[in-house]
Amino acid sequence: MPTWNRRPKHGQIKPGELVPVADRIRWVLGWRAILGVAVLVVWWFSDQAHGTDRAWIGWAVAWPVVTTLSLLASRAGRRVARSALTLSLLGDGVLLGTANWAMPDQHDAMGFLIFLHAMAVTLLASFRTGVRIAIWHCVITVLFVDAINLGMLADTSPNVSGATLWLQFAALWLAVLSTAAFAAKNERELRRRRHDADLLRQFGLGVTSAPDPASVAAALAEFGYAELPAHRVVVVAHVGGATEHDEPQRLGATIENGRLTVLNRLGPDSEPGRHSVIRRAIASGPQLVRGVDPRTDPWLAGMLPGARNVVVLPFAVDQIAGAMVVEVRRRRLERRVVETALQAAMHASVAMDRILLTEHIRRTAETDALTRVANRKRFDEAFAVELGRSAAEGTDLALTLVDIDHFKKLNDTFGHLTGDEVLRLVATVIREAVDTTDLVARYGGEEFAVIMPGRDAVAALAVAERIRLRIGALETVTAVSASLGVATCPAHGTDAAGLINSADAALYESKRNGRDQVTFASAEPDREPSEMAR
Helix, strand or coil: CCHHHCCCCCCCCCCCCCCCHHHHHHHHHHHHHHHHHHHHHHHHCCCCCCCCCHHHHHHHHHHHHHHHHHHHHHHHCHHHHHHHHHHHHHHHHHHHHHHHHHCHHHHHHHHHHHHHHHHHHHHHCCHHHHHHHHHHHHHHHHHHHHHHHCCCCCCCCCCCCHHHHHHHHHHHHHHHHHHHHHHHHHHHHHHHHHHHHHHHHHHHHHHHCCCCHHHHHHHHHHHHHHHCCEEEEEEEEEECCCCCCCCCEEEEEEEECCEEEEECCCCHHHCCCCCCHHHHHHHHCCEEECCCCCCCCHHHHHHCCCCCCEEEEEEEECCEEEEEEEEECCCCCCHHHHHHHHHHHHHHHHHHHHHHHHHHHHHHHHECCCCCCECHHHHHHHHHHHHHHHHHHCCCEEEEEEEECCHHHHHHHHCHHHHHHHHHHHHHHHHHHCCCCCEEEEEECCEEEEEEECCCHHHHHHHHHHHHHHHHCCCCCCCCCEEEEEEEECCCCCCHHHHHHHHHHHHHHHHHCCCCCEEECCCCCCCCHHHCCC
């Protein structure tokens, strides 16, 4: 059964409620117990305290006990609790009316309690219940007046004129209706605030699972389009690198007529100028402008041509800075709506920053600290994935192993700092010599590995030769060369061990034949990699 169809338990709030009905009922019943005690206190100080009819005083004493016991009705379910509340509220009216008749010297105090009762019911139960109680108090008063006029009850008070009676009724109704009006306004505002809080919570949960910053920008654009509401929305964000090795980028999203467009990479023309409204918003807070000036914001004006009534909501946190620019449908916006959208923008910036940090941590765990290429762990994982894809799709896969010649001698002669610099330079030229779809990894020591999906033997050998030539052209304190071995799948194996063994055997052949050359693996490698001398 869906949760919204279940009967709410104690303290559980149904959709649309600010306070559970069970709690409201319990509070009203509790207040009634206090009211019964207050009537007895007023009676005690009344001049008629010792001459009152025993039946009336018996009910007056018993009523607080009855109202206290009625608190247990909330445990029997909502229907029983509502019935108990209705009957007890009607009994309150009878008790207060009787006390008002029985204690003529306490008319002011009893009138105050009647007013207080009606206002408390209006606040604690509901506005409609408060109005009904006001009607009930008026009816009880009229019944007592008629009973006195007909001689059914003793006249214990001076004659009350009709004008005075209507004045009392008007005052009661004014108090109840004023309380109801102010309470309704406050409750409406509380409902709006709760609605906004729910929207922000749902938005925050949604962007938490976003895979990349562009997806967060798209979610923010959809939020602004739906909630402000808007004709058009543009979200632009500058995503800085977490370290000096990470390349900053600009991205965003735009939505118009319900059509969302994700802008994964924006050009340098999207950079806001010195006097851009986006820069002003980031520096001093949200901006409301009549339109976008093409002179100060040419890119934004191109994204929102002819825009009117534009709201710029900035966001900035750590490595993230940007804005949500919204062309709203109406000139005036509630402050609450703007604040909600601004908080959503901040949620989005935090989510982008979290994604950036998570990506940085992941890359750090998979990157060799010295050479900034993939480490052995990342190589093993990627190689297994590519072998599986090659087997499933029947595509080519090539593996190239690169080993720097005489690297130990270079370290011994020029020192390890020079050796580290050579490793960094070799890693850089290998990365520049291959495609972006290829993976370059430091396989171990001075040896690198390149996974080349979709490459046959001819293409793989061409790339390997290009790598060799570029390494040989490096300008360092001494000449640097490398030996390379190339193997392909499925010609040299379909598993990781077989393919690596073939490429390593080819690399050994390059070294044995004089180094500084590329060798393609034979069909059956005749040596184990552990036997090879470097």
